[in-house]
Amino acid sequence: MTPAELAALIRSVLLEVVAAGDVALNAEDVPEPRVERPRQREHGDWSTNVAMQLAKKAGTNPRALAELLAERLGAADGVAAAEVAGPGFLNIRLEAGAAGELARTIVDAGRDYGRNEALAGHVINMEFVSANPTGPLHIGHTRWAALGDALVRLLRASGAEVTPEYYINDAGAQMDKFGASILARAAGNEVPEGGYRGEYVADLAAKVVAERPDLLDLPAEEAVAVAREAGYRLQMAEIRQTLEAFNVHFDVWFSERELHAGGAVEAAVARLREQGHVFDDGGAVWLRTTDFTDDKDRVMVRADGTPTYFAADAAYYLSKKDRGFTGKIYLLGADHHGYVNRLKALASCAGDDPERNIEILIGQLVSVAGARMSKRAGNIIELRDLIEWIGTDPVRYTLARFPADSPLTLDGEKLREQNMDNPVYYVQYAHARTRNASRNAAEHGVPRATFDPARLDHPADAALLGSLGQFPEVVAHAARLREPHRVARYLEQLAAAYHQWYGQTRISPRGEDPVDAGHTARLWLNDATTQVLANGLDLLGVSAPERM
Incomplete structure (x- = not known):
């Protein structure tokens, strides 16, 4: 039951x-x-x-x-x-038989066990990471890469229709500075004032020159444009590769420059003006966000006619709305608290309910004890270096164990340790142990064909079944609250229950003892635990190893 x-x-x-x-x-x-x-x-x-x-x-x-x-x-x-x-x-x-039927339910459901309809009908766009394409992903992007992807998985498991989206900030003066920095390195010169430093810029410059040997012979303006576009393409390719290595997937890569090129920014200003929220003052165009609890009105178009970043934000929000996303979740870094009120006010100006149609989550900073700064990228810790040093699974699991709004320090060497004090090892080892127990049972001839749930009559059986039964509600609750750490902590409790059960019961007979229905019943319970551990780890983007 x-x-x-x-x-x-x-x-x-x-x-x-x-x-x-x-x-x-x-x-x-x-x-x-x-x-x-x-x-x-x-x-x-x-x-x-x-x-x-x-x-x-x-x-x-x-x-x-x-x-x-x-x-x-x-x-x-x-x-x-x-x-x-x-x-x-x-x-x-x-009764033991009624309780034990849960093992059959889980095994029969397989990967679907834990899935629920708590958020059925929700159509959500989730934007996260969205790092500028002017450098590599680093520790500042890592938390939301892990938690954002886990949230996507959780929301989908709870019935929501979710589109993960990466907003590429590929417009504006920063891109010209990026191109100028690459060109300077290609020429063997110092990066210009306000440009991008780090050995990765020199690496990009070498690749651009290999593609365009005539780069330094081009007129200055054209050379900057060629360096900018080639460097942008190469850097975005690396960002995608790094995210894939971190087991993070995006359905949509949305370009800011396409908003400008397609006239979406001007259209957004006109549309918000029609709704009565835009006014002109001092030659500039403003959005009256103070009508909706923002601390000040926001400039959309400067007096010289150039649109602001906020204008692009408005066009992007309206794009999401027009694409049918009734729910819009933004995952922002610790330095973006000031964006909360302005984005909610923007939603109100667009005719949305800021309490229902938009959600802004702020993640606190992550630091890494004992890590060396990247020589290639400058004074930062690159995500790909973390993956190479610690591994995707330990980093993702550890980031998932804690609420996003709590500061966090990763101890890389401890996360590399393979012992029971390491939470990710503890849970993954439990999964590997279930698989080993299943292999041993097969060697001992324990059949799966006839399952008698009433034979799960040991107190440890009941305790483990109780833990397994909680999984669907844990998933639904974590999805509703946007808190993947609830899944991680549940998996640790389940692993503890399994380890205790394993020490108190028998899946395979001892020595020459005959196989009986109790062994078969506990093999089913073992396999049910395998499935729940695998399903939970998958929600966090972490692998479930067969052996350790």
Whole structure:
């Protein structure tokens, strides 16, 4: 019996009580009860506070309503006992066979176990990373690369339609400075004031010259344009390769320059003017964002006629809206707190609900203990260096373990250690152990054909089944709250439950002992654990190894 099936059973009992006239409730007052694992295992397999929720409306006290429910639940198929505790909690203990059926449910569901419909109907655009194409990805981009991709996976697993998008800031003076920096390095000169430094610029210059041997013979303006475009293409290719190595995938790569080239920026200004939010002052064009809690109005077009970055932001937001994304999630760095109010105000000016149609998440800084700065890129730690030094799995898992709004320091050497003190190793080892147990069972001739869930009658079986049953709700809750760390912490608890179960029960017989139905039942439970660990790790973009 899954937690969802138990919740449905409790609701049916409530409806029976209502139909019998035992409480002053209408059928429409009966909710879908929430069931949870009791903090203390001896209190039962599952607990619900539904009697405490409904007692006042039912015209009775919580304990009286809980006792009424307990009497009927205790007689239901699959329920061993239902007891009232405290002010009106209902603790439920399942029969071994009913509890054990969860293992079959998980194995049959496979990769779909944990998927749910909590966010069905949500159509979301999620923009994250969006690093400038003027240099390599570095530690400042790493947190949202890991968490953004994990959030995409979580939201999809909870029924949402999600498009991950990378906004390429490839317009403006920064790109000309980038081209000029490459050209200077190609000529053996110093980078101009405000340009880009680091050995990667010299590397790009060498590649550009290899493509265009005539670069230094071109007129200055043309040479800068050629260096800019070739360097941009090469740098974006490296960014894509680095993200792929980090197991991060984008469906859309959206170019800022295309907004300008296609007239979208001018169209956005005109559209917002039609809606009454644009005004002219001092020769400039402004958006009146102070009408929507922003601290000041924002310039969209300067007095000299050049659009601001905010104008491009407005055009980009309207593009997302026009593409049918009712939900727009922005994942921004720690230095972008000032963007929250202006983006929400922009949403309001565009006719959206800032509490429903836009969400801005801010990630705090990440540092790395003991890491050397990149000689190639200058005074930064490159993401590709982190991958080479620590590995994708340890970095991604560790970033997923903590809320995005908490500062974090990665200890690279500790993350490389293969011991049980390393959380990613601890969880991955649990998965590898389940696979090894399955291989050993096959060598001992343990069959899978006849599964008797009633043979899962050891207290450790019940504890492990209880942990497995929580997974779908953990996924849904993490998706609703935008908190992947809940999945990571759940996986560590599940790994602990598995390791304890493994030490207390037998999947394969000892010595010459015969194989019995208990071994088969525990092989199913082992395989169910394999599946949940793999599904959870996949939500975090982390591999589930077969051997370690």
